[in-house]
Amino acid sequence: MGGRRHRLTSLKVLFSADMVSDSGLRMSPSDRKPGVVSEALRRTVWPIEFVAPEPTPVVDVCRVHEQDFVEAVLERRRPNGFGSVSASVARSLLYTCGACYGSALIALEEGVSASLTSGFHHAGPRAGRGFCTFNGLMVTCAQLFNERRVRKVAILDCDYHYGDGTQAIIDAHGLAERVLHVSFGRTYREPQQAQAYLAAVYALRGEVAAFEPDIVLYQAGADVHIDDPLGGLLTTEQMRERDRAVFAMAAELSLPITWNLAGGYQVEPDGSIPRVVDLHLNTFEEALRVWKLI
Numbered sequence: 520m521g522g523r524r525h526r527l528t529s530l531k532v533l534f535s536a537d538m539v540s541d542s543g544l545r546m547s548p549s550d551r552k553p554g555v556v557s558e559a560l561r562r563t564v565w566p567i568e569f570v571a572p573e574p575t576p577v578v579d580v581c582r583v584h585e586q587d588f589v590e591a592v593l594e595r596r597r598p599n600g601f602g603s604v605s606a607s608v609a610r611s612l613l614y615t616c617g618a619c620y621g622s623a624l625i626a627l628e629e630g631v632s633a634s635l636t637s638g639f640h641h642a643g644p645r646a647g648r649g650f651c652t653f654n655g656l657m658v659t660c661a662q663l664f665n666e667r668r669v670r671k672v673a674i675l676d677c678d679y680h681y682g683d684g685t686q687a688i689i690d691a692h693g694l695a696e697r698v699l700h701v702s703f704g705r706t707y708r709e710p711q712q713a714q715a716y717l718a719a720v721y722a723l724r725g726e727v728a729a730f731e732p733d734i735v736l737y738q739a740g741a742d743v744h745i746d747d748p749l750g751g752l753l754t755t756e757q758m759r760e761r762d763r764a765v766f767a768m769a770a771e772l773s774l775p776i777t778w779n780l781a782g783g784y785q786v787e788p789d790g791s792i793p794r795v796v797d798l799h800l801n802t803f804e805e806a807l808r809v810w811k812l813i
């Protein structure tokens with residue numbers, strides 16, 4: 520399935536202003552991050568093409584989340600994953616899920632893509648938390664399965680935190696045979712584990728190859744950075760090595776891969792996030808190098 524039909528000349532990145540919101544919660548920049556990272560990408564000379572997402576139909580979100588929960592959040596009768604009933608967050612949710620799905624479709628065509636999304640993996644069947652409302656990763660899996668576009672998906676979650684919501688949805692829907700879920704946050708917490716972490720990233724190759732997924736969804740979280748107030752594990756260079764290893768694995772196994780931004784909480788006193796943006800741009804640079812676009 521999928522596969523590149525022509526030589527890649529640009530990296531397609533799912534983004535539109537519909538994905539940006541204001542949760543009112545200063546601690547997490549995830550709501551505004553799509554906009555900030557897109558602006559930073561526009562300032563580069565990299566061959567990047569932005570693609571606007573379609574909003575995910577509510578019926579598709581309800582394939583993995585209970586309908587009552589989904590409707591209550593969208594109608595702002597229940598708090599979102601930021602713990603608020605922000606109208607802008609409610610408006611953005613179907614677009615961030617749509618960006619995740621849209622980028623998966625592009626990856627199936629072109630081999631690689633990205634979406635400027637965050638805030639998926641703590642969202643479980645009946646609730647969101649930890650800056651996550653709907654689980655765009657699992658909504659995407661359910662859509663791809665329902666449309667018979669893929670048989671199996673590998674989710675490589677390299678965010679600092681454990682993807683408990685993702686696992687809860689896999690368990691609730693009996694998807695363990697179709698979704699390989701590797702979440703590094705379950706095991707790796709301390710800087711002393713950095714070498715073991717990277718060794719585990721390299722060791723993914725065998726596990727992923729044996730599972731034979733049709734696509735990889737990669738959570739390239741920046742909160743694993745050693746200075747992150749909610750994380751703290753890898754140096755900047757070790758994060759680059761992580762990204763390079765994941766992308767090289769996908770390219771060498773000819774596995775379509777799409778990644779997203781996931782966490783990153785190094786917020787400056789003025790609310791800006793230059794260090795988080797730089798870490799995300801490093802991920803882009805490593806991907807562009809692996810696919811020989813720069």
Ligand SMILES: [Zn+2]
Pocket residue numbers: 678679680740742781782783
């Ligand atoms: Zn995280």
